[in-house]
């Protein structure tokens with residue numbers, strides 16, 4: 001499979017936020033979100049076998065722990081990434097899959113926690129979510145909405161109500177989008193939507209979602225990759 005990077009850091013944006021985690025970042029994406037902070041994954045990378053990826057994960061986190069499969073869009077390499085996820089589960093790792101949900105998810109091993117990033121209108125990739133994937137969600141999965149405006153918030157709120165998602169997944173996450181050219185200050189000034197404003201909307205609507213901030217962008221310079 002084509003890999004951009006494998007590194008160890010803290011998980012940054014789910015109910016697993018704050019936990020040490022090995023990230024396996026696959027190359028290539030078929031979407032072009034306006035605020036994407038991972039454009040460096042769109043090309044390049046290096047070809048690695050399942051065994052080579054497994055060995056690197058083991059070197060970084062011997063004998064278990066949390067591994068996130070991300071990208072880019074990892075499900076573009078479904079043929080290779082599904083056996084990889086199964087191998088990691090068999091080796092005792094907890095496996096997270098970060099995906100846009102544009103590709104079919106029904107073949108993802110049941111033990112994997114899917115973190116599905118449903119694209120909102122301001123991403124420029126709204127309408128790309130494959131509705132069939134709602135059937136593949138389990139009580140361990142998480143749905144994430146990255147929000148840049150009130151229109152995005154309204155879309156996310158209506159989406160979870162329309163599909164009655166509150167009780168079907170482990171968590172629904174509302175996260176302000178970050179400016180993709182952010183650097184320097186490690187604070188919310190880079191957010192495209194003020195977290196305080198988002199919090200007030202969520203409180204007013206008693207929304208069954210939790211506010212998430214991209215933890216790593218408050219720990220490291222937002223421009224730093226591989227953290």
Ligand code: SF4
Pocket residue numbers: 029030031032033035036037038039071072073100
């Ligand atoms: S799906 Fe993810 S990697 Fe692809 S363009 Fe959107 S934010 Fe970037």
